[in-house]
Amino acid sequence: GQEYRPVSWYPAPLGGTSSSWSESYRKAHDMVDQMNLVEKVGITTGTGWQMGLCVGNTEGVDSVGFPSLCLQDGPLGLRFADNITAFPAGITTGATWNRDLMRARGTSLGREARAKGVNVILGPSMGAMGLMPAGGRNWESFGSDPVLQAVAAAETIQGIQRIGVMATAKHFVLNEQEHFRQPNEWDNEYAISSNIGDRALHEVFVWPFAESVRADVASVMCAYQMVNNSYSCENSKLINGILKDELGFQGFVQSDWLAQRSGVQSALSGLDMSMPGDGLKWADGEALWGPQLTAAALNTSVPMERLNDMVTRIVAAWFHFRQDTWEERGPNFSSWTNEKMGKLHPGSPDDDSREEVNKFVNAQVSPGSKLHSTIARQVAAEGTVLLKNVNNTLPLSRSASRLKGKYRVGVYGEDAGPGKGPNFCADRGCNQGWGSGTVEFPYLVSPWEALESAWSNETVDWSKTCVLFFANSDGGEGFIHSDGIDGDRNDLFLQRNGTNLVEGVARQCGDGRGRTVVVVHSVGPVVLDPWIDLPGVHAVLYANLPGQESGNALIDVLFGDVDASGRLPYTIGRSLEDYGPSAQVLYETDDAVPQANLDEGLYIDYRHFDRHNITPRYEFGFGLSYTTFDLSDLNIHPLQEKSRLPHPRQKSDIEPPTYDDRHDIPEDCLMPKDFKPLSKYIYPYLLTTDGTEKGKYPYPEGYDKKQKPSEAGGGPGGNPSLWEAMLEVSVKITNTGPRAGKEVIQLYVSFPERVVEHRGMSLKQEEIDFPVRVLRNFDKISLEAGESKTVNMTLSRKDLSYWSVRAQNWVLPTEGTFKIWAGRSSRDLPLMVEY
Numbered sequence: 001g002q003e004y005r006p007v008s009w010y011p012a013p014l015g016g017t018s019s020s021w022s023e024s025y026r027k028a029h030d031m032v033d034q035m036n037l038v039e040k041v042g043i044t045t046g047t048g049w050q051m052g053l054c055v056g057n058t059e060g061v062d063s064v065g066f067p068s069l070c071l072q073d074g075p076l077g078l079r080f081a082d083n084i085t086a087f088p089a090g091i092t093t094g095a096t097w098n099r100d101l102m103r104a105r106g107t108s109l110g111r112e113a114r115a116k117g118v119n120v121i122l123g124p125s126m127g128a129m130g131l132m133p134a135g136g137r138n139w140e141s142f143g144s145d146p147v148l149q150a151v152a153a154a155e156t157i158q159g160i161q162r163i164g165v166m167a168t169a170k171h172f173v174l175n176e177q178e179h180f181r182q183p184n185e186w187d188n189e190y191a192i193s194s195n196i197g198d199r200a201l202h203e204v205f206v207w208p209f210a211e212s213v214r215a216d217v218a219s220v221m222c223a224y225q226m227v228n229n230s231y232s233c234e235n236s237k238l239i240n241g242i243l244k245d246e247l248g249f250q251g252f253v254q255s256d257w258l259a260q261r262s263g264v265q266s267a268l269s270g271l272d273m274s275m276p277g278d279g280l281k282w283a284d285g286e287a288l289w290g291p292q293l294t295a296a297a298l299n300t301s302v303p304m305e306r307l308n309d310m311v312t313r314i315v316a317a318w319f320h321f322r323q324d325t326w327e328e329r330g331p332n333f334s335s336w337t338n339e340k341m342g343k344l345h346p347g348s349p350d351d352d353s354r355e356e357v358n359k360f361v362n363a364q365v366s367p368g369s370k371l372h373s374t375i376a377r378q379v380a381a382e383g384t385v386l387l388k389n390v391n392n393t394l395p396l397s398r399s400a401s402r403l404k405g406k407y408r409v410g411v412y413g414e415d416a417g418p419g420k421g422p423n424f425c426a427d428r429g430c431n432q433g434w435g436s437g438t439v440e441f442p443y444l445v446s447p448w449e450a451l452e453s454a455w456s457n458e459t460v461d462w463s464k465t466c467v468l469f470f471a472n473s474d475g476g477e478g479f480i481h482s483d484g485i486d487g488d489r490n491d492l493f494l495q496r497n498g499t500n501l502v503e504g505v506a507r508q509c510g511d512g513r514g515r516t517v518v519v520v521h522s523v524g525p526v527v528l529d530p531w532i533d534l535p536g537v538h539a540v541l542y543a544n545l546p547g548q549e550s551g552n553a554l555i556d557v558l559f560g561d562v563d564a565s566g567r568l569p570y571t572i573g574r575s576l577e578d579y580g581p582s583a584q585v586l587y588e589t590d591d592a593v594p595q596a597n598l599d600e601g602l603y604i605d606y607r608h609f610d611r612h613n614i615t616p617r618y619e620f621g622f623g624l625s626y627t628t629f630d631l632s633d634l635n636i637h638p639l640q641e642k643s644r645l646p647h648p649r650q651k652s653d654i655e656p657p658t659y660d661d662r663h664d665i666p667e668d669c670l671m672p673k674d675f676k677p678l679s680k681y682i683y684p685y686l687l688t689t690d691g692t693e694k695g696k697y698p699y700p701e702g703y704d705k706k707q708k709p710s711e712a713g714g715g716p717g718g719n720p721s722l723w724e725a726m727l728e729v730s731v732k733i734t735n736t737g738p739r740a741g742k743e744v745i746q747l748y749v750s751f752p753e754r755v756v757e758h759r760g761m762s763l764k765q766e767e768i769d770f771p772v773r774v775l776r777n778f779d780k781i782s783l784e785a786g787e788s789k790t791v792n793m794t795l796s797r798k799d800l801s802y803w804s805v806r807a808q809n810w811v812l813p814t815e816g817t818f819k820i821w822a823g824r825s826s827r828d829l830p831l832m833v834e835y
């Protein structure tokens with residue numbers, strides 16, 4: 001039963017309607033106006049898999065000075081590149097709850113991309129949202145809450161783009177699981193459909209994309225799977241309706257690699273760039289666009305206006321980030337070889353080029369700025385969450401004298417050491433979060449090495465006194481299968497017998513005979529119940545995926561040089577079932593189009609636990625510090641009267657660029673006679689003029705009725721009125737403990753208890769259901785011992801609104817009372833005021 005049907009939204013809104021982009025669009029127009037049809041198509045279609053030095057490459061247009069673009073993964077550093085930094089993963093970054101560090105990491109990512117000649121970074125990821133705790137790619141993004149994702153994504157984007165490199169918000173949208181994500185990898189004819197209602201879509205899954213557009217993101221990547229039974233990259237409601245109309249997106253939409261499943265339909269639905277260019281199959285050189293798009297534009301099955309808009313969006317984004325001022329152009333590294341010399345188009349069997357493809361440019365440091373490893377280390381340290389700390393076991397002391405007797409330590413768990421090296425498996429496919437969101441580690445400071453040097457003067461004994469146990473749980477992207485894990489984890493337990501081993505060690509070492517400190521490296525939540533309460537387990541550090549500075553960052557926290565200030569970016573439940581029905585990966589199905597019904601997604605993570613009164617093991621937002629904080633004096637200052645709706649949408653007085661008809665003729669689009677094509681390379685040229693006659697092509701249903709622009713739109717990310725501050729909130733925070741430290745103040749909102757909408761002709765009353773509370777703002781505060789600070793935060797109209805399916809707008813309930821909560825986690829909320 002495919003109950004979820006796609007909604008259509010046509011035609012694609014034209015780019016060039018926002019004042020902050022108007023200059024870029026003017027320049028783009030002047031450039032695109034000089035291009036002929038095949039040149040335009042070359043900009044929209046990748047040249048094919050491995051047909052260039054980057055994971056995605058487009059054609060340039062020499063005559064006007066527009067370069068071939070290099071698109072490169074990914075969210076935590078530059079994939080397939082040398083002399084770069086392996087930053088902590090998104091999930092670790094989310095766990096810092098530190099906006100400055102998120103920004104700094106983004107800036108370093110941008111600098112490294114710039115140094116390597118990358119135009120577009122394929123990150124950050126904010127979808128997977130983390131609805132399914134076992135989902136394979138949650139670690140690439142920032143945690144299972146829309147506001148945390150949104151803040152981290154926006155900071156990352158602003159960091160990357162201030163360097164002039166374009167960022168990509170991905171994956172739009174609902175790529176929550178890896179099983180069946182695309183037909184190519186799984187034994188299914190069609191990809192899975194993530195099914196969702198309008199409200200959960202807006203309030204949870206689109207939310208971080210809206211903030212990304214507001215942060216001026218250049219590109220959005222549509223996802224592999226279907227949404228409501230229409231492929232994400234040809235879902236007109238999602239791309240035309242939500243992204244381009246409602247969120248006012250001015251940049252370009254690129255497909256995930258082979259996520260484009262149709263030529264004309266994807267064009268009409270708002271796709272602007274096909275990646276990597278090959279169509280339905282990997283590396284076969286058969287494109288859905290390329291020559292097909294050239295023909296479609298000639299025969300009018302894709303209107304010329306749509307093609308012009310695609311190209312203008314891409315060129316405008318390039319101008320917008322001033323890449324026209326780049327002196328050195330093109331990548332100075334190859335994704336496909338580590339040798340200095342190599343092929344330019346290794347994907348083609350008849351490419352016999354041999355060039356200096358790797359210049360080994362060191363991107364790890366930028367003049368006048370910190371070494372990026374410093375930032376990587378800070379993020380990893382602040383992203384480490386202290387979950388348990390009996391009798392202040394941590395921080396450890398460096399001097400043995402503080403402890404009676406000899407200070408001896410045993411280090412267990414293969415995860416502590418360098419193992420076979422961090423780069424042993426391709427795309428890290430056997431030892432950590434794996435897939436396209438990884439990099440080649442330039443080095444790894446393993447915990448073992450870092451511990452050894454920290455304790456260099458001590459005797460290391462393997463048996464007694466103190467044990468450090470390292471355990472892990474891995475998963476990753478669906479194209480890699482490792483250790484019986486097909487991307488998505490099969491359960492939430494520690495892997496490689498971790499649960500039994502920790503238990504054994506804690507029983508041996510516990511009970512007065514010693515202390516066990518457990519360090520968990522993981523892609524997401526792990527069920528800790530079998531061992532966490534054992535008396536031998538004195539402390540638990542959750543280090544997520546720390547990147548190249550793993551050991552150093554651990555030492556920073558273990559010895560207390562850095563306060564334990566990470567907070568959980570997801571709930572750690574007592575079982576996988578506790579997360580609810582929408583949170584379960586669909587591992588098996590007989591459906592031709594596997595159906596994943598995610599409507600409960602509105603109650604993602606802690607919202608589900610709160611709603612059903614399920615006690616988590618450790619709740620979202622939780623983490624201990626080495627000091628203690630007192631929160632007091634929560635005050636709110638309303639800045640304006642409550643009103644139900646945002647201001648009416650302002651009509652933009654900025655007109656998108658238009659082009660005179662060039663009267664392109666098919667013969668001009670044929671491959672030039674003396675041209676020597678490389679096999680499998682995707683050129684925009686026609687091989688024949690067949691099928692190019694102008695015809696009357698049926699556009700999809702609904703195409704002739706122009707859609708009414710959304711009232712929720714009108715500015716970057718949505719109606720600007722949604723971001724007006726409604727409330728100013730202040731909280732006093734005091735460090736009441738013995739040392740300096742950092743606390744994360746978290747603001748949650750409960751909506752009024754009874755909110756009623758009237759539906760239909762009969763004005764039938766319907767009560768709107770709300771999560772118990774939702775995170776809406778946070779700040780991380782650094783305090784000396786004894787110090788107090790007053791923290792000010794605001795709540796916007798959008799923060800206090802829900803998405804009304806009936807009104808098709810954000811509605812702020814004007815009757816009843818909101819509760820505004822301040823605290824240290826989603827369940828430790830000592831302060832509340834009514835509003």
Ligand code: NOJ
Nearest residue numbers: 055073122170256257436
């Ligand atoms: C597929 C992944 O889903 C996407 O995140 C990545 O950017 C592309 N491959 C390119 O590697």
